[in-house]
Structures are given as C-alpha cells and as structure tokens.
Amino acid sequence: MDHYFVELGRTVFARWKTENFSFERFPQIAAQALEKRPPSKHVDLAALMRQFLLDDEQPLQSGSDFGQPELIVYENPRFYIQVLFWLEGTMDIHQHEFSGAFHVMAGSSIHSEFAFKNPQSVSAHFRVGDLRLQKTELLETGATVPIHSGAGHIHSLFHLDTPSVSVVVRTHNDPGTGPQFTYLPPHIAVDPFFSDTLTVRRKELLDVMEKTGDPAYPVLVLKMLESLDFERGFFVLQSAMGYLTNLGKWEKAWKAFQRKHGALADYVKPTLDEIVWRDGPVGLRSSVTDGEHRFFLALLLNVPSRKDILDLVARRYPGNPVETVMRWAEELSEISEVATWILDAEFPLEVRVPAEGQAEVFFAALRFFLEGGKGAAFSRAEAGYFRAAFARSSLRALVS
Numbered sequence: 001m002d003h004y005f006v007e008l009g010r011t012v013f014a015r016w017k018t019e020n021f022s023f024e025r026f027p028q029i030a031a032q033a034l035e036k037r038p039p040s041k042h043v044d045l046a047a048l049m050r051q052f053l054l055d056d057e058q059p060l061q062s063g064s065d066f067g068q069p070e071l072i073v074y075e076n077p078r079f080y081i082q083v084l085f086w087l088e089g090t091m092d093i094h095q096h097e098f099s100g101a102f103h104v105m106a107g108s109s110i111h112s113e114f115a116f117k118n119p120q121s122v123s124a125h126f127r128v129g130d131l132r133l134q135k136t137e138l139l140e141t142g143a144t145v146p147i148h149s150g151a152g153h154i155h156s157l158f159h160l161d162t163p164s165v166s167v168v169v170r171t172h173n174d175p176g177t178g179p180q181f182t183y184l185p186p187h188i189a190v191d192p193f194f195s196d197t198l199t200v201r202r203k204e205l206l207d208v209m210e211k212t213g214d215p216a217y218p219v220l221v222l223k224m225l226e227s228l229d230f231e232r233g234f235f236v237l238q239s240a241m242g243y244l245t246n247l248g249k250w251e252k253a254w255k256a257f258q259r260k261h262g263a264l265a266d267y268v269k270p271t272l273d274e275i276v277w278r279d280g281p282v283g284l285r286s287s288v289t290d291g292e293h294r295f296f297l298a299l300l301l302n303v304p305s306r307k308d309i310l311d312l313v314a315r316r317y318p319g320n321p322v323e324t325v326m327r328w329a330e331e332l333s334e335i336s337e338v339a340t341w342i343l344d345a346e347f348p349l350e351v352r353v354p355a356e357g358q359a360e361v362f363f364a365a366l367r368f369f370l371e372g373g374k375g376a377a378f379s380r381a382e383a384g385y386f387r388a389a390f391a392r393s394s395l396r397a398l399v400s
C-alpha cells in the first residue's frame with residue numbers, strides 16, 4: 001500500500017471522527033487534507049504505479065467502470081480514496097450521491113458548474129427542467145475542489161491532458177441524495193444507474209432492424225412512440241433519431257411524440273438538437289491530434305461563451321487570444337475549389353464571393369465576431385449569413 005495515501009486516509013478519518021462523521025462536514029475536511037499535503041507535490045506517480053503493480057497488499061478494488069482505470073489506494077468502512085486515470089475527455093454533466101473532494105494530481109481540466117432550475121420529476125429516474133451554466137474554470141495540476149452530494153452540486157470535468165490523474169477522497173454513499181443524475185442539456189436529467197432492461201433490449205432489437213434494413217422499422221417506431229410513456233418514448237426517440245432522419249421519417253415521428261406528450265415534449269427538441277450538435281466537436285476531437293487544437297475543440301465543446309473561451313485561451317497561451325484562435329482556425333481550415341471550411345463551418349453560399357477569395361473573407365468574418373462584432377466589415381445581411389454558418393457548426397460559441 002502507498003504510504004502517502006494511508007497517511008492521508010488516517011488524517012481524514014481522525015478529523016472526521018471529531019465531527020461525528022457528519023456528511024455535511026466531510027467535503028471541507030477532505031479538501032483541507034488534500035490542500036495541506038497535496039498529492040500533486042507528494043506522490044511520485046511512477047512509483048505509485050510500480051507499487052500497485054508489484055505489491056500484493058492492496059485495498060479491496062471495486063468493479064466500477066469509473067475512471068480509466070480507477071485504483072483504490074485507501075479504504076475504510078466510512079470512506080475511501082481513489083486515484084483515477086483519464087485517457088479521454090468526458091463531458092458528462094452530473095451530480096453525486098457521495099461527498100468528499102477531488103484533486104488534480106496530473107494534467108488539467110475544464111471544470112463547469114451548473115444549476116438545474118424549475119425541476120419537475122416525471123418519474124423517480126427522469127426529470128425535466130432548465131440546466132444553467134453557473135461558471136467555467138480551468139483547473140491546473142494541484143487544484144482541489146470539494147464535492148457535495150445531491151442536486152446542489154452539478155458539474156462536469158473535461159480532462160485536457162493524457163493521461164489526466166485525479167485523486168478523490170469520498171464517502172461510499174450519502175443516503176437520501178440519489179439518484180446520481182446525469183444531465184442532458186438544456187432540459188433533461190436521467191438516472192444512469194437505473195436499468196430499464198426492457199427498453200435497452202427494445203433499442204438493441206431496433207438496432208438489429210436498422211442494420212438489416214428491415215422495412216418495418218419506421219412503422220414500428222411510430223407505433224411505439226404513439227403508445228409509450230414520456231420517459232421510455234424519449235429514449236426510443238433519441239436512439240432512433242439518426243436513422244429516422246436518414247429515412248426521411250423524422251418529422252412524422254417527432255409529430256407523433258409531440259401529439260402524445262404536449263407541453264412536456266417542449267423539453268425534448270432542444271435536448272435532442274444539443275445531442276446532435278455535440279456529435280460535431282466530439283467527432284472532430286477524435287480525428288485531431290495536435291494538443292493546441294484538441295484544447296480549442298475542448299473549449300468549443302464545453303464553454304458556451306466567446307468571452308469565456310478567449311479568457312481560458314489567454315490563461316494557457318500567452319499573447320492576444322483572438323490571434324491565437326485565428327491561427328488555430330487557419331490551421332483547421334480546408335480550402336478547395338468547391339468549398340471553404342473552417343473546421344465544420346462551411347462558407348455560406350448566400351454570400352457571393354468567388355471560390356478563390358472565400359477563405360480570406362471567411363477568416364475576416366470570424367475575426368469580426370471574435371472581436372465582438374466591431375467595425376462594419378460586412379452588410380447586415382452578410383453578417384447574418386456568416387453568423388448562421390458559424391452557429392450551425394462547432395464554432396457556435398464564438399458567435400454567442
């Protein structure tokens with residue numbers, strides 16, 4: 001076992017015991033202990049890995065698939081300490097059914113905090129409401145953040161470096177603070193640990209029908225949407241959306257869902273649109289390898305405002321952030337005789353410019369928005385077309 005974490009665990013235990021193991025007090029106790037002797041300064045990661053591989057005396061490991069992977073480095077009946085490796089950035093927005101604190105031991109992350117306003121329970125495992133971003137910050141190596149259980153602490157962490165390593169000092173479970181909702185912005189909260197196996201199997205059966213080109217697919221999905229409750233209807237709609245769109249049957253399916261669920265359906269369309277939008281930058285990130293470009297895509301994916309993006313760029317890269325973003329945009333552009341693209345934003349056809357001049361005009365348009373729409377480089381109509389082209393793309397936040 002690693003001596004540092006055994007010491008950390010004993011310190012936290014002794015301190016928490018004096019507070020009668022209060023769940024409310026635990027986040028602060030855990031955070032203070034991590035800040036006093038931060039793992040980022042006191043743990044040799046290579047030695048820890050070596051010790052974990054070669055020493056058989058280890059705490060009981062969980063079967064959790066959280067982390068890539070999760071190592072449990074200290075355990076106690078009341079709480080435990082995990083070291084989490086992250087190879088891929090994830091952007092799940094979630095709350096916790098446990099409390100404690102996390103510490104960035106290696107790498108850095110974009111951390112966002114949210115509030116879920118006007119929540120309405122549809123079932124014990126499904127809620128609708130309005131998810132609002134409260135703040136976004138860049139957490140560098142050494143940062144420590146308390147975790148409070150329940151809906152008062154909704155957050156997302158996007159790990160920027162590979163691997164990123166975090167240390168979490170956490171309770172096993174805080175009774176009464178579940179479910180551990182995952183949020184689908186802007187309106188839906190689902191319980192990721194609730195297993196509706198009939199719906200899972202039905203979706204898998206629909207996938208079989210899709211892969212085999214079964215002509216009954218759209219008819220059967222429509223009948224399901226006409227009869228299913230809101231929660232299960234949503235999951236079927238979400239899962240079938242892509243294929244129904246390809247078949248030209250999406251509008252009909254959506255109308256059926258809307259007829260069935262009335263006002264509740266208003267929460268669904270923007271949420272599905274957001275899921276589709278996220279596929280854009282997520283897909284691009286899987287094909288982009290340059291570290292700066294991956295950082296840029298991570299910002300586009302996680303930070304919805306131009307001003308916040310420019311602030312975070314300036315924190316990580318010296319110089320004028322507008323120039324940095326313009327350089328990335330140029331490096332990520334694709335110019336051919338038929339079309340001009342900056343990432344997945346295509347030069348709008350409504351703006352009449354010969355192909356060979358499009359790139360220059362498109363970059364000028366991007367700069368215009370990055371600088372807050374100052375100057376009169378374009379007519380109102382042209383600015384509108386450029387704004388719409390960027391808003392449809394992964395660069396959406398830059399015209400916010």
Ligand SMILES: [Fe+2]
Pocket residue numbers: 094096155
């Ligand atoms: Fe979390």
